Amino acid sequence: MIWSMQETPRSFDELRVGEAYRCGPRRISRADIQDFARLSGDLTALHTDDAYAATTPFGGIVAHGVLNLAVATGLAYELGVFEGTVLAVRSTEARYDRPVFPDDELTLELEVAELEPNPRPGRGRADFHVRLRNQHGKIVLSGRWTLLLRRSTGP
Amino acid sequence: MIWSMQETPRSFDELRVGEAYRCGPRRISRADIQDFARLSGDLTALHTDDAYAATTPFGGIVAHGVLNLAVATGLAYELGVFEGTVLAVRSTEARYDRPVFPDDELTLELEVAELEPNPRPGRGRADFHVRLRNQHGKIVLSGRWTLLLRRSTGP
Numbered sequence A, B: 001m002i003w004s005m006q007e008t009p010r011s012f013d014e015l016r017v018g019e020a021y022r023c024g025p026r027r028i029s030r031a032d033i034q035d036f037a038r039l040s041g042d043l044t045a046l047h048t049d050d051a052y053a054a055t056t057p058f059g060g061i062v063a064h065g066v067l068n069l070a071v072a073t074g075l076a077y078e079l080g081v082f083e084g085t086v087l088a089v090r091s092t093e094a095r096y097d098r099p100v101f102p103d104d105e106l107t108l109e110l111e112v113a114e115l116e117p118n119p120r121p122g123r124g125r126a127d128f129h130v131r132l133r134n135q136h137g138k139i140v141l142s143g144r145w146t147l148l149l150r151r152s153t154g155p
Helices: A030-040 A050-054 A065-079 B030-040 B050-054 B065-079
Strands: A019-027 A086-096 A105-117 A123-133 A139-150 B019-027 B086-096 B105-117 B123-133 B139-150
Touching: A019 A065, A030 A065, A030 B030, A030 B065, A065 A086, A065 A105, A065 A123, A065 A139, A065 B030, A065 B065, A065 B086, A086 A123, A086 B065, A105 A139, B019 B065, B030 B065, B065 B086, B065 B105, B065 B123, B065 B139, B086 B123, B105 B139
Parallel strands: none
Antiparallel strands: A019 A105, A086 A139, A086 B086, A105 A123, A123 A139, B019 B105, B086 B139, B105 B123, B123 B139
């Protein structure tokens, strides 16, 4: 894994397997969790009810796993690497390894895992290893994303 | 696949492989897409800029893939099957098969794929096949979720 120092937009052809990017931190607020509950419709008590959440092994309200995934995609946008080059997000795999609590601060790590030119000209498929860490350096989310990216040149 | 007619809370022990549930539709509004862009921080032009989105093969603004996944989790909550029985969402795999446009109406289908009692007493791992369809019956998201559920009885 080689940390990139240049976070300018990358076309498919400008990526290298093993190159990695880091972005963050972003703080998750209580309001973010409430907003996500309302927007998604997932009002599960662990995310919305302090009294109930206090009785669980988590000891209090935690962020929805998919909120953490959403925040990871926002950090990937902020990174700038995909600006103007991403054509579509094909798939996301995410394991929710540890709970995220209100006021936790999350940092994204992306590492180029696999690159495959697409049969359709002008585009390629890029797979990334994804890790989201909290302020203690612990992994809270790990997974893999597949993006469709523009090529800088013809096929 | 056997469609369930009873959408009451299910413990791990009350699930059967092949049993399936359906919930929806939920309409995705333009405001939902804007709210998700703000909350996630993913301001990619395809989701936020009408003029740009009109120039893409999609022909207009589309919902973020992870917003569709979030809505799927909200529909799973609404279903009622997991109320009081879900302990944690362990992982989500999602393929974004087709674009979702503002005013599309989404319906969730969940099918029990695999059941594995957990070494820790009182809980079990349940895997579900997940499909989200639009108002034309086309699959827009497909994948697999792993949930940790309460058991009704001891280990």
